[in-house]
Each structure stands twice: as structure tokens, then as C-alpha cells.
Amino acid sequence: MTTVAIRRALLSVSDKSGIVDLARALAGMGVELVSTGGTASAIRDAGLPVKDISELTGFPEMMDGRVKTLHPVVHGGLLAVRDNAEHVVAMEAHGIGPIDLLVVNLYPFEQTVARGGTREEIIENIDIGGPAMVRSSAKNHDFVTILTDPADYPELLEQMERDGGTAHAFRIRMAGKAYARTAAYDAAIASWFAMADAWSNPLGPDALKATPFPDTLPMAFARKDVLRYGENPHQQAAVYVPRGPSTPGIPQARQVQGKALSYNNYADADAALELIAEFRDAEPTVAILKHANPCAVATSGNLAEAYRNAFDSDRASPFGGIVALNRAIDGPTAEAITGIMTEVVLAPGAGEDALAIFARKPNLRLLLLDSLPDPRRPGLQLKQVAGGMLVQSRDGGSITATDLKVVTKRAPTERELTDCLYAWTVVRHVKSNAIVYARDGATAGIGMGQVNRRDSARTAAIRAREAAEEAGWPEPRTVGSVMASEAFLPFPDALSAAIEAGATAVIQPGGALGDDKVIAAADEAGLAMVFTGMRHFRH
Structure with missing residues (x-):
């Protein structure tokens, strides 16, 4: 296809960033401007000539703006195949003029x-006419130019000025x-209908708990950045953010300094x-x-002391x-923190002193x-597997001291109970x-990712001994500590460690x-043991 000249443009935007400047440039090139509602007002207020959509359709905007562009004159002007004789005859017979450029954002x-809008506000912000026009224009891209992002306005004008x-x-x-x-856009709407319980469902937080997983899982993510590479240099990677509401996290954090975050940085920082x-x-x-x-x-009275206590337990x-x-x-x-090499x-x-x-x-x-x-x-939470996707609810389970069941002859002391809850918070x-x-x-030793629990217990103890030797302590911090296991102890071997x-x-x-x-072994050693009744596997 050759270059297509633009003689008539329809502008209808919610985000009016740059729209007046675009309209001024188009008008300066002799393009006829047609617009709707607030967009038309903004263009007209800038002193530019613009036709209201009602002048094309012969119908006023009605029903609070719900009906304004859903009309054959609009969609005929967008969908008509310009070199199809039957289409041309139909356009002439029904007074349909071609629309060469559509600028719409939804x-x-x-x-x-x-922002937590009411259900009525959310429903009213479901665009109908905009997506319909966008689809019509995009389908007929051989003849029609469609812009949905203000970031593309300069390239459009550059092409028109250079190539006509x-x-x-x-x-x-x-x-x-x-x-x-x-x-x-449709995925975001479908997500709201399917999973609004996580986003302030007006029917109440328990409305969808009986069926938390919709038949179709719609998702809408926008690419935020392309990363240097993935987990390894031979892999490609990018980071996407939800187009709908979400909890702010690492992608939304303000990066004050340092190199761009890598794939592994994102994963590790999210775990942190x-x-x-x-x-x-x-x-x-x-x-x-x-x-991760x-x-x-x-935890301590101030951050510097807390950092030193954490660092000393595993240098x-x-x-x-x-x-x-x-x-x-x-x-x-x-x-x-800057005493050693730290990634993030x-x-x-x-x-200000910390920033310096x-x-x-x-x-x-x-x-x-x-x-x-x-x-x-x-x-x-989602995890891709070969041939599908695993979906589960977030691990929001929690316990308090009153949920614990003492199963040994000796109950934990108040200090041991506090340490148990601390260790339980970390082990999950x-x-x-x-x-x-x-x-x-403070943690005294951490063991993770082993194929049996005994080895995790031993690894954690080894790290504690090495930390004590390096710090010159008389004994490791595991002496007098408590041990937390995120899943049950199947045998006494981890307990022995x-x-x-x-x-x-x-x-x-x-x-x-x-x-x-396991309980008998704990009793024999004089240990206190409590059951939570809840596990926290993390794979």
C-alpha cells in the first residue's frame, strides 16, 4: 500500500494531553476536524474550526453521552474500503464521507x-463507542490511521509533513x-467483574469466596520496561505492570540511584x-x-543496630x-549497609544524610x-507450567499466640513464645x-531449600556456628534459641539437630x-513444642 493522505480526522479523547496541539497542526495542513463532547470544546476554545459529531450523524449526543458515535455514518466512514466500487456506491448513496484518521483514547x-470509584462510576467509565471505533479503524488500516496513545502524535505529524x-x-x-x-481494556473490565472481591467488591469481601476462580482468567498488563536479559544472559526479559488496580510494589518504587534493575533484582527485591x-x-x-x-x-531499638544484629548472624x-x-x-x-557490596x-x-x-x-x-x-x-498468584497456568490465592494465613497448641509436657516461657512467633514470621x-x-x-541461623528437613536444620546450625566463630562469640546464637519449621516434622531427626x-x-x-x-523426643530433651495447625510451603 502507498502513503494515504489525511483529509478528515475524528478526534475523541479522554486523555487530552497534546490534543489541542495535534488539532492545530492538523488544521494547519488543511485537515477537516470532527470531534465529540469535551474534546470538541477544547479544540473550539483554542480557536480552531471543528465539527460536532452530530453534524455528521444528524443525531444529537444523547443518554449522557452513551450514544454519540454508534452510527453508520461514523463506522461507514471508518470501515469503507476505498477501492471497492460497491463500498464507494454505498457511501455516495447514504451520504457517508470517509474518515482518514481516528484519534481515540478510552x-x-x-x-x-x-482510585476506589463507586460501582456506578466504574460502570459509567466502561467505554462502548470508543472501542467500537478503534476496532473499525484498525481493521481498515489499509486506508485509516488509528492513534490510541498521545505518544504517537509526533510521529504522525512527522510523516504527514514529510510524505503528505x-x-x-x-x-x-x-x-x-x-x-x-x-x-x-476489555481484560481489565472482565477482571473487575470476575475478581472484584480483591478490589473492594461493592457486594462485600466475601461475595466471591465460594468461587474465587473465574471460568476465564482475563489479564491486562502493560510493558513497563525491557530488561537487559533474564535470569541468565542468554534469556530475554521484560517487566509488565497491571493495567487495572494493584498493590504498589517494586515496579512502582522510586529508584533513586544505581544501575537499572535486572530480572533477578526484581525477583529478589520482591521477596525482600x-x-x-x-x-x-x-x-x-x-x-x-x-x-529470594x-x-x-x-529487630532492635534502631535500624543501625538491627542491621548489625542481622549481619552478625550470617556474615x-x-x-x-x-x-x-x-x-x-x-x-x-x-x-x-555500604560497608559491603550490596545490590539493592x-x-x-x-x-538526606543517608542519600549522600x-x-x-x-x-x-x-x-x-x-x-x-x-x-x-x-x-x-500465578505460575506458568508447560501447557497451562497454576493459580492460587495468596498465602494470607496468619496465627497469634492464642492459636498455638502446646503439645509437650513443658509449655514455652514467655520469651520462648515471643521468639517462636518471630521465627514463624520469617520461616514462611x-x-x-x-x-x-x-x-x-533476631534470626540465629536459616536453612532452606534442602530435600529433607534434617539437612535444613543442620545447615542453619552450621551457619550459626560459623557466624559465632567469625564474630568471636563464646557460643552460637542457636544456644537458647527456638526453631521454626514451616511444615511438620515427619521424623525426630530435624529435632535432634x-x-x-x-x-x-x-x-x-x-x-x-x-x-x-517427635513429641516424645522433645519431652525427653526437655523442649517446649507448639503446633500452629498451619503450614507455609514456599516453592
């Missing part, structure tokens, strides 16, 4: 949902972009965010992660890791968030099989066939 449905019209390749690309937009969110209402807490697994977590693993904090970072904490630091804010210190490490990626997400928020974020030793508001490490209490889900043997 009602702000996603934004209305995201638009190139076929440009029209094809814009048509593809237009269909992607309407597909994403999910963990530190558990402590968003706690005393100053620092979590250090590596390869916690290395250490500590080897944090190198090149992720540090997450539940408070705005101060200068002393920034000094401590994330927190809900940072002071981090600036000395230009490769360090500093991410600041407005706030930490709710760790118990609803939502779905450790890859299975997972074991966490904790004492006095905990006893050998010096643990005095254990928290685990319970429910194994071998519970009696």
Missing part, C-alpha cells in the same frame, strides 16, 4: 477502579497497538519486600536476602544481597516506596524445606504421622 476505567500522509507500515503498527489497547512487609508495624527491622531467600532478619551470605528496612533509612544505617536497598524513605552516603556507591540500587504493602492483602518466607532459629528478636544446636523450643504445624515420636 474512558479511564482502570484509573476509576484504582501516513505509511502503510505505520498504520499496521498503530492498528496492532490499538487492538492491544482494546484487548487490555514481601518479608519486610510482615514487620511494617514492628520496631525497626532489617531483612537481608540473597536469591532470607539470610538474616533482626558470608549478605555480600551482593538485598537489604530491606521497615523504616526510613538514616545515616548510621546507610554507613553500615529498599525502604519506605531515606534521610549511598551516593558514594553509584552502582547500589536504592529503591524507595511510599509505604509497605499489607502482607495479608487478598489476591492471586524461606524456600522449603525451611528451618529458622531465632532468639531475642535443633537439640544439638542448643534450641529450647520448637514451633511447627504438626499433623505428621510421626507426631507422637
Whole structure:
């Protein structure tokens, strides 16, 4: 196809960014402008000639603007094949003039949902005429140019000024972009109807719990960035964000400094965010992660002390890791963090002194968030598998001290109970099989990802011993600690490792066939043990 000249343009936009400048440029090239509602008013207020859509259709806009462009004169002008004799005859017979350019962006449905609009507002922001015109124009891209994004206005004008019209390749690309937009728009609407319980369902939070998974799972994501590569250099990668409402996370964080985030940075930082969110209402807490697994977590009177306590419990693993904090970072904490090579630091804010210190490490990626997400928020998690997709609800399960069942002769002391709940908070974020030793508001050793629980318990104890040797402590922190297991202990072997490490209490889900043997071993060693009745596998 050759270049197609533009003689008549229909402009109808919700996002009026740049629309007046575009209209002025088009009018300057002799293009007849047709428009609707607020767009027509904006163009007219700029002193530019513009026809109302009603002048073309012979019908006024009606029903609060619900009906204005759904008319044969509009869609005939967009869909007519210009070199088809029958189409040309039909156009002449019915007084249909060709429309060569359509500029449309749709009602702000996603934004209305995201800001918590009422059900009535959300419904009214479902665009009908806009998507219909977009599809008509995109289908007929051999003759019609469709723009749905203000970012494409300059390229349109450049082509028109240079070539007197638009190139076929440009029209094809814009048509593809237009269909992607309407597909994403429809998916966002379908998602709202299917899963509005996670987005303030007006029928109540329990409305869809009986059937949380729709027959069709519609999804709409917009590409935010193309990454350098994926998990490995031979893989390609990109990051997408939901077009509908979502919980702000790493893609929405403000990156103050450092190289662009990699695929692995996103994955690791997300794991760090999910963990530190558990402590968003706690005393100053620092979590250090590596390869999406916690290395250490500590809570103390101030962030700098919390960081030191966390780092001292595992001095080897944090190198090149992720540090997450539940408070705005101060200068002393920034000094401590920059003492070793750190990939990413994330927190809900940072002071000027901290920013100046981090600036000395230009490769360090500093991410600041407005706030930490709710760790118990609803939502779905997806995992692609060969031939399909696994979907599950988020692991929002939680327990309190009153949910615990003491199963040993000795009940835990108040300190042991506090340590048990602390270790339990951390272990749910450790890859299975997972074991966490904790004492006095800090992890003492973490073992993860082993094919049996005994080895995880042993690995965690080994790390604790090595940390004690490096720090010059008389004994590892596992002495007098508690042990948390995210799933039940099937045999006493992991318990034996905990006893050998010096643990005095254990928290685990319970429910194994071998519970009696494990409880008996704990009683024999004088340990206290509590069951949660809830597990937290993390694969």
C-alpha cells in the first residue's frame, strides 16, 4: 500500500494531553476536524474550526453521552474500503464521507477502579463507542490511521509533513497497538467483574469466596520496561505492570540511584519486600536476602543496630544481597549497609544524610516506596507450567499466640513464645524445606531449600556456628534459641539437630504421622513444642 493522505480526522479523547496541539497542526495542513463532547470544546476554545459529531450523524449526543458515535455514518466512514466500487456506491448513496484518521483514547476505567470509584462510576467509565471505533479503524488500516496513545502524535505529524500522509507500515503498527489497547481494556473490565472481591467488591469481601476462580482468567498488563536479559544472559526479559488496580510494589518504587534493575533484582527485591512487609508495624527491622531467600532478619531499638544484629548472624551470605528496612533509612544505617557490596536497598524513605552516603556507591540500587504493602492483602498468584497456568490465592494465613497448641509436657516461657512467633514470621518466607532459629528478636541461623528437613536444620546450625566463630562469640546464637519449621516434622531427626544446636523450643504445624515420636523426643530433651495447625510451603 502507498502513503494515504489525511483529509478528515475524528478526534475523541479522554486523555487530552497534546490534543489541542495535534488539532492545530492538523488544521494547519488543511485537515477537516470532527470531534465529540469535551474534546470538541477544547479544540473550539483554542480557536480552531471543528465539527460536532452530530453534524455528521444528524443525531444529537444523547443518554449522557452513551450514544454519540454508534452510527453508520461514523463506522461507514471508518470501515469503507476505498477501492471497492460497491463500498464507494454505498457511501455516495447514504451520504457517508470517509474518515482518514481516528484519534481515540478510552474512558479511564482502570484509573476509576484504582482510585476506589463507586460501582456506578466504574460502570459509567466502561467505554462502548470508543472501542467500537478503534476496532473499525484498525481493521481498515489499509486506508485509516488509528492513534490510541498521545505518544504517537509526533510521529504522525512527522510523516504527514514529510510524505503528505501516513505509511502503510505505520498504520499496521498503530492498528496492532490499538487492538492491544482494546484487548487490555476489555481484560481489565472482565477482571473487575470476575475478581472484584480483591478490589473492594461493592457486594462485600466475601461475595466471591465460594468461587474465587473465574471460568476465564482475563489479564491486562502493560510493558513497563525491557530488561537487559533474564535470569541468565542468554534469556530475554521484560517487566509488565497491571493495567487495572494493584498493590504498589517494586515496579512502582522510586529508584533513586544505581544501575537499572535486572530480572533477578526484581525477583529478589520482591521477596525482600514481601518479608519486610510482615514487620511494617514492628520496631525497626532489617531483612537481608540473597536469591529470594532470607539470610538474616533482626529487630532492635534502631535500624543501625538491627542491621548489625542481622549481619552478625550470617556474615558470608549478605555480600551482593538485598537489604530491606521497615523504616526510613538514616545515616548510621546507610554507613553500615555500604560497608559491603550490596545490590539493592529498599525502604519506605531515606534521610538526606543517608542519600549522600549511598551516593558514594553509584552502582547500589536504592529503591524507595511510599509505604509497605499489607502482607495479608487478598489476591492471586500465578505460575506458568508447560501447557497451562497454576493459580492460587495468596498465602494470607496468619496465627497469634492464642492459636498455638502446646503439645509437650513443658509449655514455652514467655520469651520462648515471643521468639517462636518471630521465627514463624520469617520461616514462611524461606524456600522449603525451611528451618529458622531465632532468639531475642533476631534470626540465629536459616536453612532452606534442602530435600529433607534434617539437612535444613543442620545447615542453619552450621551457619550459626560459623557466624559465632567469625564474630568471636563464646557460643552460637542457636544456644537458647527456638526453631521454626514451616511444615511438620515427619521424623525426630530435624529435632535432634535443633537439640544439638542448643534450641529450647520448637514451633511447627504438626499433623505428621510421626507426631507422637517427635513429641516424645522433645519431652525427653526437655523442649517446649507448639503446633500452629498451619503450614507455609514456599516453592
